[in-house]
Amino acid sequence: MTHPALDALRSRFGDRIDTGATQRAQHGAGDSWHPAAPPDAVLFADTTQEVSEALAICNARGFPVIAFGHGSSLEGQIQAVRGGLCIDLSRMNRILRVSAGDMDCTVECGVTRQQLNADLRDTGLFLPVDIGAHATMGGLASTRASGTMTVRHGTMRDRVIGLTVVLPDGEIIETGGRARKSSAGYDLTGLFVGAEGTLGIITELTLRLSGIPEMAKAGLYSFPDIAGATETVIEALQCGLCLNRIELLDALQMRAINAWNGTAHPETATLMVDLAGSAAQVAGDLDTFGDLAAAHGADAVPCATAEDYTALWALRHSALHAARGLRPGCKSLSTDVCVPVTELPAIIAAIQAEIAAEGVVAPLHGHVGDGNFHLVMLFDPDDADEQDRVRRLNHRLVDMALAHGGTATGEHGVGLGKKVFMEAQHGPALGLMRRLKRAVDPGNILNPGKIFDL
Missing domain, CATH: 3.30.465.10 (Uridine Diphospho-n-acetylenolpyruvylglucosamine Reductase; domain 3)
Known part of the structure; x- marks a missing residue:
């Protein structure tokens, strides 16, 4: 039976209310490992006023609404777990x-x-x-x-x-x-x-x-181990270098990147570093960083040309797809805990030991300069035991992060995947979030079931 809200939406927007299976499927999954949950209908909105009218119709009839941008979220933020209307905002691109x-x-x-x-x-x-x-x-x-x-x-x-x-x-x-x-x-x-x-x-x-800075220079530094790489990062931050990007990749991630891109970089703990500022500042700070890295046993591959610079960061941006390429056909749970930078060596060593014990393939890359790193835990979607092991490891990692003064999610958000950790992270403050939600959205129509349950 058709929901009264759909009749009212069709009356206002006509055939722009799409209930076809293809559009619904495209708007109900995103790039996450969570099960798809398509909405009942999709509306491509063109203006703020149209979004307003659609929300007023849905709110009056208790019909859920989920906003959709590009569909790249990783934690199930766009899954329509209670059905409803997906408002696609991609045409509002002025x-x-x-x-x-x-x-x-x-x-x-x-x-x-x-x-x-x-x-x-x-x-x-x-x-x-x-x-x-x-x-x-x-x-x-x-x-x-x-x-x-x-x-x-x-x-x-x-x-x-x-x-x-x-x-x-x-x-x-x-x-x-x-x-x-x-x-x-x-x-x-x-x-x-x-x-x-x-x-x-x-x-x-x-x-x-x-x-846009006057100058940007980059380099790739291969370390004997992750501990040496993270110690170099801490020292570089304390020196106040003009760091623009400083990315950590473990040996398995470097192997994946080489296989994916046809490169031959050393397959060991690696820092990709970008310094930006004036020409003089960048040159001096790059020398200082090189000295710090060398003191921890690193070998350096500087980026001499603009093409080298672009190629290095293209490698970094390929990390997720390269990691998935290690096991074609598998799904991935991409973690994103964030901890104080000085806590990184301990938490990375601890979780990688547990990953090895469980026999899970999980390359690591992340934004080590701010304490945020990703483990791309690969699993066979048809293997229930492997899925359980990956979920347990994710839970252990978040427990470790919270114990080290960190957060369950540094950048992917909560969505469906991190809800279970919000009570441990926020305590009584989570109750205030629920009260704010009830005050602003008493009908609980906006993206229900995300961040926490009412």
Whole structure:
């Protein structure tokens, strides 16, 4: 039987309400290991007003709504676990304003980071949120994403200074603004950044930009072990070097990258390092980093040309697909715990020992400069025992991270996959999150079942 909300949506949007199996399937899985859960219908929205009207219709009839950007989320954020309407925001991809002098811009939620940076290139500015996947600005903000440049530029939380948000009942609000700072009341912008579409749907964002540096140089450093690599990172951070990216890859990940890309780099613990700033600063800091790495037994492969630089970071961005290539046909659970940097050697050694004991294939790569690393745990989707082992290892890793002062998720978000850890991480504060959800969305229509259950 057709839900009354679908009849009302069709009355307003006509054949733009798509209930075909193909569109529903494409909007119910994402890039996660969680089971697919398609919505009952899909709407491609073109404006904030259309999002408002759709939400008002659904809220009045208790019909769930899930926002969709590019579908690259990893923790089941877009799965329609209770059915409902998926609002695809990818057509809202206009760059509304760029102020080069103020180093900010306003964009619609469907703009991708690649599109924005291509548009900004002639201004000398860019958005330094460098994740591996294509993703929209709305999705990046909703999961509080980050990426390889976090060590220098921060996360999306540090980049978003204002939002246009549609609340569950269809009301349109604006938060924040363009001022560099404000003491005016609650930080509502921060409330919606990282809320994963459970409190409102972000339709426009005002973003703080950065200047493209005069010079950037990179290098690949091969270490005898992970401990030496992480100690080098700690020392480099303490020296205040102009680090732009500093990425750790273990021996298995390097083997995967070589196989995937046809390269022949040493298959041992590796740092990929990027320094950015003035020419003099970069040259001096690169020499200093080389000395620190050499003291821990590293061999260096500098990137002499712009082509070498581009090729190095293309290798890094291939890491997830290369890891999956180790076992074709398998699925992957990609972890993303984050801990204080000094805690990295202990937690990595401990979890890798347990991985070896369980016989699981799990290459490691991550943003070691901010304490965030990924284990790509590969498993056969038809092997229940192997799936159980991977889930247990993931649980053990999160327990370790929390015990070391860290978090269950540094950048992928909570979605479905990390809900089970929220009580341990937040304690009584999780109750406040539930109260906020009930206050803003009393009908629980926005992305229900994500982050926590009511």
